[in-house]
Amino acid sequence: MEKQARVKWVEGLQFVANPPSNHAILMDGAGPGGGADSAVHPKELLLCALAGCTGMDVISILKKMKVETSSFEILVSADEAEDHPKYYRSLKVTFILRGGDIPEDKVRKAVELSSGKYCGVMATLRNPVKVSTEIKIENC
Numbered sequence: 001m002e003k004q005a006r007v008k009w010v011e012g013l014q015f016v017a018n019p020p021s022n023h024a025i026l027m028d029g030a031g032p033g034g035g036a037d038s039a040v041h042p043k044e045l046l047l048c049a050l051a052g053c054t055g056m057d058v059i060s061i062l063k064k065m066k067v068e069t070s071s072f073e074i075l076v077s078a079d080e081a082e083d084h085p086k087y088y089r090s091l092k093v094t095f096i097l098r099g100g101d102i103p104e105d106k107v108r109k110a111v112e113l114s115s116g117k118y119c120g121v122m123a124t125l126r127n128p129v130k131v132s133t134e135i136k137i138e139n140c
Helices: 042-064 104-118 120-126
Strands: 006-011 014-018 025-027 071-080 088-098
Touching (some): 025 042, 042 071, 088 104
Antiparallel strands (some): 006 014
16 A cells, blocks of 8 residues: 655755645754754654654553553664764664553563564664655646
8 A cells, every 4th residue: 555745845944744644744954954953853753753653552552451551651762873874773762661560571572562563663664665766847
């Protein structure tokens, strides 16, 4: 099934993204790169997408297992290359749960299910993705 995101330039380095769910996301570049630093940077969204995807899986699985938490956070740490294209060389996902008597074995199982079976963002990052480009010029 094909999904499509449309990203439209606003001004400077500011863009508005419309993903398949049609919930707009404003993006901008950092000040030193010519942006106004007025919104999230595109590569930062990758970290957020990973945390959100696996977090939704884990909390959903834990609820099915009847595991109660008073708070749940996901921290994604990235080791970024110093030279361009400044890609993320490695990512570490840390799950932080708070509450009384949280069974570690059930949390571990939920994380394993998300990491190995359900989280599409994690699967995309782990597997080679074919990326192609195409140019369309519409003269007016």
